[in-house]
Amino acid sequence: MLEVDTLTKYLGGRRILDAVSFSCAPSQVLAIVGPNGTGKSTLLRIVAGVILPDRGQVRVRGVSVSGDDPAGRRGIGYVPDATEVLPELLVCEFVNLVAALKGVRDEGPRARRQQLGLDETWNQRLGTLSFGQRKRAFLLAALLGDPDVLVLDEPSNGIDPEGIGLVGTILRDHAHEGGAVLLSTNDMPFLTSLSATSMILENGTLGAISRNAR
Numbered sequence: 001m002l003e004v005d006t007l008t009k010y011l012g013g014r015r016i017l018d019a020v021s022f023s024c025a026p027s028q029v030l031a032i033v034g035p036n037g038t039g040k041s042t043l044l045r046i047v048a049g050v051i052l053p054d055r056g057q058v059r060v061r062g063v064s065v066s067g068d069d070p071a072g073r074r075g076i077g078y079v080p081d082a083t084e085v086l087p088e089l090l091v092c093e094f095v096n097l098v099a100a101l102k103g104v105r106d107e108g109p110r111a112r113r114q115q116l117g118l119d120e121t122w123n124q125r126l127g128t129l130s131f132g133q134r135k136r137a138f139l140l141a142a143l144l145g146d147p148d149v150l151v152l153d154e155p156s157n158g159i160d161p162e163g164i165g166l167v168g169t170i171l172r173d174h175a176h177e178g179g180a181v182l183l184s185t186n187d188m189p190f191l192t193s194l195s196a197t198s199m200i201l202e203n204g205t206l207g208a209i210s211r212n213a214r
């Protein structure tokens, strides 16, 4: 479903990713783990089509995420780690903006908004939300349009324990329904709760595949 093919990326004159390749099948939860500064966020940004690689390709169902066909990017829902953007937008405006950019008709089912605890903050500015509240708003936006692949940078970071359980449930449901999940994290209990397959990113390359069974 997701194919990452020989990605190479240089930043600040350093090779951060060195011909990184992997794939993520339907119903698979794949986690990238590794030390701080090793390139996990850079890899996820490229997969989400936010930045371009120097070499290599990312495809969802065979369509490039950085090509002319918008189906590639629409196939991905992305939650970045840093969410300090568009502080003046109300949560509802932000979600509707993402819906419009994705070509989705509305802001999605009300139940999901309630589930994520966003009813109380719906008319609040993004810049006035806590880190965890913003992360919940970004997760709702990422789920719009039911993308095939969810890409989440440190999804449990800054979320309270009840919220982590909820995020886990959403990701497991996505996988059960045939979607793919790619995340970065060093939160091992969270990985175990997801029965994720994990790969270590170190020195620009991926290695040591292991399964974090529940």
Ligand SMILES: Nc1ncnc2c1ncn2[C@@H]1O[C@H](COP(=O)(O)OP(=O)(O)OP(=O)(O)O)[C@@H](O)[C@H]1O
Pocket: 011, 012, 016, 034, 035, 036, 037, 038, 039, 040, 041, 042, 043
């Ligand atoms: N715009 C940039 N210019 C130069 N170097 C950068 C830039 N962005 C990131 N880097 C460097 O690239 C490396 C990888 O950063 P990245 O944020 O992808 O790491 P990470 O594994 O996600 O880290 P963490 O676990 O701390 O979130 C770091 O050494 C960082 O300093």
